[in-house]
Amino acid sequence: DxxxxxxxxxxxxxxxxxxxxxCVQDMDHENMFWYRQDPGLGLRLIYFSYDVKMKEKGDIPxxxxxxxxxxxxxSLILESASTNQTSMYxxxxxxxxEYYGYTFGSGTRLxxx
Amino acid sequence: xxxxxxxxxxxxxxxxxxxTLQCNYTVxxxxxxxxxxxxxxRGPVSLTIMTFSENTKSNGRYTATLDADTKQSSLHITxxxxxxxxxxxxxxxxxxxxxxxxxxxxxxxP
Numbered sequence: 297d298x299x300x301x302x303x304x305x306x307x308x309x310x311x312x313x314x315x316x317x318x319c320v321q322d323m324d325h326e327n328m329f330w331y332r333q334d335p336g337l338g339l340r341l342i343y344f345s346y347d348v349k350m351k352e353k354g355d356i357p358x359x360x361x362x363x364x365x366x367x368x369x370x371s372l373i374l375e376s377a378s379t380n381q382t383s384m385y386x387x388x389x390x391x392x393x394e395y396y397g398y399t400f401g402s403g404t405r406l407x408x409x
Numbered sequence: 410x411x412x413x414x415x416x417x418x419x420x421x422x423x424x425x426x427x428x429t430l431q432c433n434y435t436v437x438x439x440x441x442x443x444x445x446x447x448x449x450x451r452g453p454v455s456l457t458i459m460t461f462s463e464n465t466k467s468n469g470r471y472t473a474t475l476d477a478d479t480k481q482s483s484l485h486i487t488x489x490x491x492x493x494x495x496x497x498x499x500x501x502x503x504x505x506x507x508x509x510x511x512x513x514x515x516x517x518x519p
Contacts, residue, residue, distance in 0.1 A: 300452070338498070338511035386452050394440045394502040395460075400452030 302387050302401035309408050315374040317404050319387030326392050328370035333384040377408045411436040413501050415510035430513045432482040432499030444484050445498040489517045
């Protein structure tokens with residue numbers, strides 16, 4: 297069964313901490329994405345990557361960075377966590393092109409206190 | 410502006426009843442439309458995908474329709490079950506970009 301695995305289901309971090317959210321996929325997909333999901337706002341794209349060591353900003357990249365050193369792994373980094381980054385974070389992967397859609401991970405519920 | 414709007418925002422129905430969720434979009438040029446189901450605390454899972462030439466597609470008790478002329482899609486759930494309680498998200502793709510609706514929250518009660 298193909299999978300996108302996010303390392304943590306729930307995280308609680310303090311304001312100012314550096315936070316790493318890890319995502320691993322086993323489908324050999326080229327494309328990987330990080331979204332955050334907030335009530336009433338839906339999914340908003342933070343960063344995406346179409347290849348190893350490649351990254352592109354999404355709609356809301358401020359306060360975040362990413363790393364893709366290997367094809368199967370895409371990490372989201374919160375350099376200095378703030379309370380407004382409390383959210384559900386979803387990682388997704390897909391083959392090239394539009395038809396195949398995303399395979400999502402189960403999400404990480406991050407709370408910044 | 411490319412947008413995807415879903416209605417209603419939330420819905421409560423009795424187990425065994427049918428319901429229909431709506432998705433209207435202004436995304437252009439249209440490539441495909443996908444419905445996802447997202448259980449609470451989980452990631453979204455694809456239910457159906459529809460391309461420009463498809464009017465209807467079924468996946469078990471889920472039937473999606475597409476009217477590309479009016480830019481509307483619907484997801485019909487037949488004989489609802491408690492496990493259908495979830496958020497349903499409409500996603501439209503165009504030029505390798507994906508546009509998400511904010512979802513409809515469905516609650517099925519016994």
